[in-house]
Amino acid sequence: MNNKNKRLAFIFSGGMDALLGAAILLLGFGFFPIDVTQYGFQNWHAILLGGIMFLFGVGTLAYNLSRLEE
Secondary structure (H helix, E strand, O other), rough: OHHHHHHHHHHHHHHHHHHHHHHHHHHOOOOOOOOOOOOOOOHHHHHHHHHHHHHHHHHHHHHHHOOOOO
């Protein structure tokens, strides 16, 4: 697999992580009508997981978008 295909895969992966992280963050803050506490989790679990996924997804996406010309 050449570098351009690897970069595109990481861009796609980072974008999906950022979107999923944002959705989980919104779920933890109560913007969606789903209550995570009924599944045995507390809201801060969803907020922590969503925040980590969002930050790492945006970081991966930004890094790989800045290295496209290589």
